[in-house]
Amino acid sequence: MASFTRTVTDTVTRTVSAAATASNSNVVVAPQGGILEGSNPSHCDSKNPIIIFIIQAGIILIFCRILHYPLSKLRQPRVIAEVIGGVLLGPSVMGRVPGFTAAIFPTAAMPNLSLVANLGLVLFLFLVGLEVDLRYLASNWKVALSVGAAGMALPFGLGCAIAWGLYNQFRNESGTVHIGFGVYMLFIGIAMAITAFPVLCRILTELKLLSTPVGIVVLSAGVGNDVVGWILLALCVALVNTGTGLTALWVLLTCLGYILFLVFAVRPGFMWVLRKTGSLQDGPSQSVVALTLLIALTSSFFTGIIGVHPIFGAFLAGLICPHEGGFAIKVTEKIEDLVSTLFLPLYFALSGLSTNLGLLNDGITWAYVIGVIAVAFLAKFTGGAFAARLNGLVWRESFTIGTLMSCKGLVELIVLNIGLQARILSTRTFTVFVVMALVTTFATTPLTAALYPPWYQKKLEAWKRGEIDWDTGSPLTSDDGSSTKDVVAAEKLESVKVQRLLVYLRLDNMPTLLAFVSLLGGRPQALMPRMHPQQEAAMSSDESGSSPDERLKRPIDVHGVRLLQLTERDSSVMKVSEVEEYSIHDPVINTFRTFGQLHNLAVSGEITVVPESSYADVLVTKASDMLSDLMLLPWSETGSMSEAQMISTDVAKNKLYSASYSNFIATTLENASCNAAIFVNNGFGGRVKQKPMLLTRSVSGLSLRHHQREHAASTPVADRSHHVFFPFFGGADDRAALRLVLQMAENQDVTATLVHYYSTAASFEHVEASTSQSAQSASTSAKRATTGLTPTASSERDAAFFSSLRHSLPADLAMRVLFETKQSTNLLADAMEQAKAEVGQSPRNAGDLIVLGRNVNANVVAADAGTSSTSSEARGCLGPAAEAVVASGIRASVLVVQARGKGLE
Template sequence: MATAANQAGVFGGMNPTAYNASDPLILFIIQLVLILVVCRALHYPLSYLRQPRVIAEVIGGIVLGPSVMGHVPNFNATIFPTASMPIVTLVANLGLVFFLFLVGLELDLAMAWKNLQISGSVAALGMAIPFALGVGVSRGLYNQFHTEEATQQISFGLYALFVGVAMAITAFPVLARILTELKLLSTHVGTVVMSAGVLNDLIGWILLALTVALVNASSGIVVLYIFLVSCAWILVLFFLAKPGLRYVARKTGSFENGPTQFMMLTIFMLTVASAFLTDIIGVHPIFGGFLVGLVVPREHDFPKKVTEKMEDLVTLIFLPLYFALSGLKTNLGLLDNGVTWGYTIAIIVIALVSKVIGATAAARINKLLWRESFAVGVLMSCKGLVELIVLNVGLNAGILSERVFTMFVVMALVCTFVTTPVTKLVYPEWYQRKLALWRKGEISWDEMNTRSGTRAATEEGEEAEGEGVQVAEERKDEAAV
């Protein structure tokens, strides 16, 4: 009878919100559309504040989750029943693997190597101080919350390692978009931040992989096996898969004409295979996707062409689903006492201030001006989606309880939210113009201290540039005659 009703659809009395394990598509479409609509609606006003989309996606999940809509009777039980969540999680995690592939594809290791001295020091000091303070605050978090429901009984050392990584990580993909939005990508500050962000991400993912492997391992010998197999797979990717991808790209004309269907299928299969391997050995599937992104050939602007093929589907459909899931798992009602809020504020302050101090000091040591150094420090404090991925890994691995997960989600939102406005405050456009004119020798250092001097110099420069263009055009006309 139920089958007949399902075949007849809503006209046969079928309830589209009722979860059916044999046909979960209908409820999944409702969930997907609802998440996308809510996230887009929230992103519209937040975009005027130049906030990245991930902020709206997480807040959308929080609104749809137990913190807000969960108070509406039967809302979560009807729209997001527990039995349906594995399907949503599966699709979101598949999208996450390909997003991490795109992150690896975006990383320019050559740029990081070229600016190794300054980017290395900014990444190192910008990670070391937050990591150390994160380890410090983890002692209180461990004593207070590590025995809560759904957490593994792990040692304090592993817990401290994870919290340190969560404090030290920088969101490279969000960082790139913020720099583009603020028109800083081609500036000296942008180059330093991008190079340091590459190194920060690499170190952060390595430490996270180590933490997950240690948590999943039952003994020291298992950790050794995980490490050896991981190293072997990395060597296979760099010394066999990378030349293989280059060969296929040349044979199919993908370098010259863009990736063919066969080329994209090859990349897709390698990404899935890498995710499968890293998952079954006890690391995490996202690392497999990330590694394949690193080994895709860089010739002929090939990464950009591959990104154009995949980016919209991943960032418009899969990522909102994943980060909305993070919001659905976030229950602000668990922050229900002074101790919990005290730890939350401490986490926010440590994550933000320590990152700014470390990266700023490193930039200043490398002879950047104070405002440039502060801009580097503030930008490196951006957490965003990478932080949320790290936190979800910790929650799923049983390292974090739901309460501590919520604390860190609040921290990630605050750190990401303040990045753009504070960067504009410490490194405004008028100062950037002033700095460019001073470095060209068009204004003196004394004029650097006044905005009026900068404005006058800018107007003179624009006037001279206009006169130069006019003279050039006149000469061009004379030559034509």
């Protein structure tokens, strides 16, 4: 015990002595208080580089975002802002500020920034490979081969020509290595010949050209151009990185063997894993995403160690990923935000940091700048245009294709950076080509918009269909003196009923839309019970004399359009290029198609991916192209443009307060060329019983019984009837709405009350408008329809119209429709009082409906002006009468009709 005590004492004594000795020495621990102890955060610390990296990344991202805002108004891709941002932060502008480069971009910190940027570049090339759909190349191989080959051969040849001057003028500058002219020529030719496929997809999408002949040709040729360009670049890098031609040959053979290994070994195994895990049907899991990224990084590693750039391996990994089931799009959605918002701006900013506009300081250099731009644009333009012309396109289409193929964009900058890193290019030559890439990319969108505007596209389509004369633009007549469009118009005039219906499909409105559209289809033909085919054949002779069933009436043509928002993400652009496959497999479209077919409707549907600002234009254009009689627009259940599946009670109550959706509806109605109807849902199709919230979590007999009731199934709707109330105030909108109500009433489950409200003769004198200015501006069509009529003449015309329909109904329809005429001094208030008595009286039915015209006379709402309880946007969009009815809380849905086609007479 004594020895143990002595040992402990000696240990403590030695420890205290060592601590005292250390406190008297000159060793000082590095300050850990950061800026609180006066340290400089921008100081590059090799052991802790994250601080300086965050400063660099933050400045680059903020700078690029600020620059992109004004450039986006000019329809310029984001890469323009990123490169210009790098140029401004580099030696050209901010580098001239004393101490800026040394403090923010010190030489010691650049390797870390370059590492992150190059990792982003590898992932971006993987995304480019995912975006390239080789099915386009296979389905349009002839035009892709001709346009792509001509679009590469001519600029490659002229690039080789100008490479002779560049090689002799700038080959001895600092920062370059001595290489033979053949390798230098190959690199310059590639830089001239390559096309930026990702930027091209974005431009085609924004200009709505993907479905046009120009878009199909450019997309097909761009795929082949992209693949061939990267292969040639891999060849060039291999030649630069190898010392002898024999080594370069081995590198190329190894690369070829690796490509075959990926296609015939890796891809089948990868597909087996995807099918086994259900990733093609259900989307990739986290493990599958990890496996996909591991394949991309491993492929980059292999191509890097054999002497080819790592980005080529990532590109190949993206190419072997399948597009079936939207797998490539779903993988892109997982990683694109991090790559495009953080990694890629760093890479292109590094390009700008390596660009020094101050080196363009003499006449010969500027001569080469102009020469390089001219060769890059004119060679691409000429090759693509002539090849397109040989494929049967008109000259203006061909010129548009040539302009689009001249786009360089970010792919060109990647090629140039590889040349700078391989020391093929000097900083001066690199700057010359960066200026060329910026100019050609910047000019692509405005030139394309000028060469191929929407009006020219419509004229060209009509001319190709043989509908118009090209020189005069006048319709061509056939032998019987009528054009194709005239025949369709004549068919439409045979009946004022809705025969062609365009429906804006939204996920949050699908139950309502299905219930309403089914009313227009009517009941299908009554069918006999099904019989076994053999028994049916045996009994057919006995029933040969039976009377035939009534013939089915012609079904209504219904076309559903679902709009998906085109965002800045690459996955959104990929959806556009694969929109046909999306339309085939989309569950909303298929649900609508199947439901319509079962309800005597001829149904078709499509998906369109466009910017949110173009939603109204797309619907108006579709309705015009299809010669639709009616365009049905549901009011959003979420109160916004989004189709959120989870809708809270508060959101549902305040759905009329959305300014964005009101503006969308108002823009659509203002530009519509056919009748339009807005459907505001309030329990149409049957109300869902609200279940009370659980008050306790303790288990008791009461709570157990409540749990059983909570999961009880909803019973079928026993009463499938709908009651429609329509107050007829007069005007073009009300006349169109009246005809629509009578068409709905042909359905045996619909009853309708139609009341003509009219005022005294004195009230038809001039009444000062007291409604909102937005509501008045939206009533242009109604005013046009009654031009030249006095108020009294207009009211007499409406009364005659109401009376003529009242006395011309078939007997079976007259049983379900009640016509009334009432005189009132407060038209809207009396109509709302009767509406409360008419609708909502059968709470177990399938929902009631109030139909209103959008634009009514000022005297109808004069007494109620200024009493709106919703937003002014909703009042101007729905009209004052409809807005008052919706805000009153009447237990019925509201259909607001605007006349722009049938119903004006």
